[in-house]
Structure formats: C-alpha cells, structure tokens
Amino acid sequence: MYKNEELYPLANLAQILKTSPEDLAEFAEKVQFTAITKVNSLDFIKKDDIERFFEEYVLHSNITPRYWKILPHLDNSVLPWATTLVKMYQEKFAYPTCVSPSQGQLLKELVSNINPQNILEIGCFIGISTIWMAAGLEEIESKAIIHSVDLFEPILLWTGYNYGYLNNPLEYAKNAALSAQLSHRISFYKMSSEELGKKFSQFIDRPIDFLYIDGDHSVPGCVNDFVLFYPQVPIGGYIMLHDIYPKFCGYEGPRYIIDNFIKKSPHFDLVEINTTPHNFGIALIRKRSEDKNLYPGKNWRLELHRARIRLSKTTTWKKIKDKPMGNLVRKVIRRI
Ligand SMILES: C[S@@+](CC[C@H](N)C(=O)[O-])C[C@H]1O[C@@H](n2cnc3c(N)ncnc32)[C@H](O)[C@@H]1O
Structure with a gap:
C-alpha cells in the first residue's frame, strides 16, 4: 500500500461509497474532477480535496443531508458553549453519531445535579457530548474535569444520507472547547481506551464517579471498556451507556453489558431511558456495592471477550480473518 500523508487511495473511497474504483475514476473524469493523482498506476485523491469530491458526488446522487433538530433555547442562547454546539450540530458528520441536542441536554442536567468530582468519557468523536457535560460542570462552578479519550482517527463518513x-478530529474538538470557553474543563487523550486503562494512574489520580461509555460499541469492545474502568468507579458512582437498543442503533455491546452484568445484579441500580427522536437509548447505572466478579481476571466470560479484542488487533488476525483459517477460528470462538 502506498503511504502518503496527503493522499488517499481512490479504491478506499470507492469502498466507502459502495462503488468500484473504476466507476469512481470514470465519475471523476466525467465531472472533470482533475485532482486525482496516479502513483504506481493507482489512483489517489488529495485528502484536502475529499470534501470537494463528496460535494460533487452528492450533486449527482439522491442525497439530502440530515441534521439534528436544534432546540430553540439552544439556538437562542448567547452563551459560548451553546453557540459552539449549534455550529457543531451543523457539521454533516454530527448526525446521527453525536448525542442529539435533547440527549446532550439530559447529559448536562445529570452532570450538574450529580456534581461528579471526576468524569471519564470513552468516545469523544468531535466533542459534542464532551461540551454538553463540561457546560454542566461550568454551571455549578464545579472543580471537576472531564477526561475524554478517543482514537481521534480521521473521520470519513458516507451513510447514504450524510x-x-x-x-484531525482532535484538533477540531480542542478548537471547539476553546470556542465554548470550556478548555479548562477537558483533558483530551488521543489513544485507545485500553491504553488509557493500562496507564490509568499515570493520567488520572482520582476515582471516576461519572463514567460515560460511548466508544467501541461491539460486544468485546464494550465489555473491555466496562471491565477496564469498573474498578475505578466508587460505590455510589455512575456509569452511563449510550446506544442500548440494538434494534434501533444497530450495536449489540451496550445491551450485552446491561443484560449480562447489570440487570439482575444486586450490585447496581439501573434506569433505561428510551430516547427520542431516535430510540437508541441511554442507561444510567449506579454502583451500589462492589461486584468482584467484574474485576479483570475474575470472570472467564469477560476474559474471553477481552481476548477477542486483543486477537482482533493482531497482525496475524488481520492476515487470516478473511481466509478459511479465520472462519474456523471465528466458529470455534463463537462456540465457547
Ligand atoms: C459514537 S462516537 C462518540 C460520540 C460522542 N460521544 C458524542 O456523542 O458526541 C464513538 C467514538 O468512539 C471512538 N472509539 C471507538 N473505539 C475506541 C477505542 N477502542 N478507544 C477509544 N475510542 C474509541 C471512535 O473513534 C468514535 O469517535
């Protein structure tokens, strides 16, 4: 694979747009999009031109971008965090990945009522939920900080309607925090949640009394985040999960946590909130007492999920995953 900081393979773009590289190259020629470069007989597009290419592609498709509906009081507010959020919600990639304005409002009010001393957010994306929570802290003049971790990989989004x-989402999130006048409330971490979990005490010196999990939504990914940070939540602390209804959001991980570790456990209080306008759902969980079975190394089912995550990241797995050997490993793992 050709590697260049400024170039992006047209074949990858074709995959995202669910078309073939040949059709995409033909489209570029038809609309006289000249910013395509050939390297070793493969087509590349300059990263700076991708947005312009999308615009051109949309003109020739049936796409009408969708956006979250902004609440009137947010739209009318002159507070810097509110005007910043309004601008962020105008970004095409904000819908539906970020919390909706009404869910964000809920996050803010929960934070300002719970008054946590330390917040950890897994999954910052462009920082919309982060700013909502930071605004909640600001409102009560708390001294707490939000630690927000994300891989902050380039966002390349094509959903069929957006x-x-x-x-550089990290740069975007930092600028948004600045414009919201909330930078002093947020520490950003560009790394995987797993890495942050391993180096926890290096970065964070207090218990996490509000843990917001909205990162890797797969079952092993969510289990990994839950197990990594569960021990850092004190009794009485809160854990919040986003996207808990797979039927609507398409992700299984958060539901799996609720059904397998929370719902029937005497160690937690649980409230499920069926959110509108999309029923992706939110769960608010309160830790009543310690469940040592949820500590890393204590439960074989949890460890199996974590092993899956570790396996999925190895180069060996990347090499075999689409081959017969990969299919065999998948079958064996699923049977356990
Ligand atoms: C649904 S988005 C978060 C949306 C954000 N909380 C909001 O409401 O504005 C999920 C984010 O999780 C991040 N993510 C996925 N896997 C991760 C991991 N293992 N560690 C850290 N972040 C991860 C992705 O990069 C993505 O930005």
Missing part, C-alpha cells in the same frame, strides 16, 4: 471528511 457525508463528510475531517482529517
């Missing part, structure tokens, strides 16, 4: 490209 599109957008953002090369």
Whole structure:
C-alpha cells in the first residue's frame, strides 16, 4: 500500500461509497474532477480535496443531508458553549453519531445535579457530548474535569444520507472547547481506551464517579471498556451507556453489558431511558456495592471477550480473518 500523508487511495473511497474504483475514476473524469493523482498506476485523491469530491458526488446522487433538530433555547442562547454546539450540530458528520441536542441536554442536567468530582468519557468523536457535560460542570462552578479519550482517527463518513471528511478530529474538538470557553474543563487523550486503562494512574489520580461509555460499541469492545474502568468507579458512582437498543442503533455491546452484568445484579441500580427522536437509548447505572466478579481476571466470560479484542488487533488476525483459517477460528470462538 502506498503511504502518503496527503493522499488517499481512490479504491478506499470507492469502498466507502459502495462503488468500484473504476466507476469512481470514470465519475471523476466525467465531472472533470482533475485532482486525482496516479502513483504506481493507482489512483489517489488529495485528502484536502475529499470534501470537494463528496460535494460533487452528492450533486449527482439522491442525497439530502440530515441534521439534528436544534432546540430553540439552544439556538437562542448567547452563551459560548451553546453557540459552539449549534455550529457543531451543523457539521454533516454530527448526525446521527453525536448525542442529539435533547440527549446532550439530559447529559448536562445529570452532570450538574450529580456534581461528579471526576468524569471519564470513552468516545469523544468531535466533542459534542464532551461540551454538553463540561457546560454542566461550568454551571455549578464545579472543580471537576472531564477526561475524554478517543482514537481521534480521521473521520470519513458516507451513510447514504450524510457525508463528510475531517482529517484531525482532535484538533477540531480542542478548537471547539476553546470556542465554548470550556478548555479548562477537558483533558483530551488521543489513544485507545485500553491504553488509557493500562496507564490509568499515570493520567488520572482520582476515582471516576461519572463514567460515560460511548466508544467501541461491539460486544468485546464494550465489555473491555466496562471491565477496564469498573474498578475505578466508587460505590455510589455512575456509569452511563449510550446506544442500548440494538434494534434501533444497530450495536449489540451496550445491551450485552446491561443484560449480562447489570440487570439482575444486586450490585447496581439501573434506569433505561428510551430516547427520542431516535430510540437508541441511554442507561444510567449506579454502583451500589462492589461486584468482584467484574474485576479483570475474575470472570472467564469477560476474559474471553477481552481476548477477542486483543486477537482482533493482531497482525496475524488481520492476515487470516478473511481466509478459511479465520472462519474456523471465528466458529470455534463463537462456540465457547
Ligand atoms: C459514537 S462516537 C462518540 C460520540 C460522542 N460521544 C458524542 O456523542 O458526541 C464513538 C467514538 O468512539 C471512538 N472509539 C471507538 N473505539 C475506541 C477505542 N477502542 N478507544 C477509544 N475510542 C474509541 C471512535 O473513534 C468514535 O469517535
């Protein structure tokens, strides 16, 4: 694979747009999109031109971008965090990945009522939920900080109704925090949640009394996040899960946590909130007492999920995953 900081393979873009590289190259020629470069007989597009290419592609498709509906009081507010959020919600990649304005409002009010001393957010994306929570802290003049971790990989989005490209989401989130005048409330971490979990005490010196999990939504990914950070939540602390209804959001992980570790456990209080306008759902969980079975190394089912995550990241797995050997491993793992 050709590697260049500024170039993006047209074949990858074709995969995202669910078309073939040949059709995409033909489209580029038809609309006289000249910013395509050939390297070793393969087509590349400059990253700076991807957004412009999307615009052109949309003109020739049936796409009408969708956006979250902004609540009137947010739209009318002159507070810097509110005006910043309104601008962020106008980004094409904000819908439906970020919390909706009404869910964000809920996050803010929960934070300002719970008054946590330390918040950890897994999954910052462009920082919309982060700013909502930071606004809650600001309102009560708390001294707490939000630690927000994300891989912060370039966002290249094509959903069939939305599109957008953002090369540096961390820079975007930091600028948004600045414009919201909330930078002093947020520490950003560009790494995987797993890495942060391993180096926890290096970065964070207090218990996490509000843990917001909205990162890797797969079953092993969610289990991994839950197990990594569960021990850092004190008794009485809160854990919040986003996207708990797979039927609507398409993700299984958060539901799996609720059904397998929370719902029937005497160690937690649980409230499920069926959110509108989309029923992706939110769960608010309160830790009543310690469940040592949920500590890393204590439960074989949890460890199996975590092993899956570790396996999925190895180069060996990446090499075999689409081959017969990969299929065999998948079958064996599923049977356990
Ligand atoms: C649904 S988005 C978060 C949306 C955000 N909380 C909001 O409401 O504005 C999920 C984010 O999780 C991040 N993510 C996925 N896997 C991760 C991991 N293992 N570690 C850290 N972040 C991860 C993705 O990069 C993505 O930005």
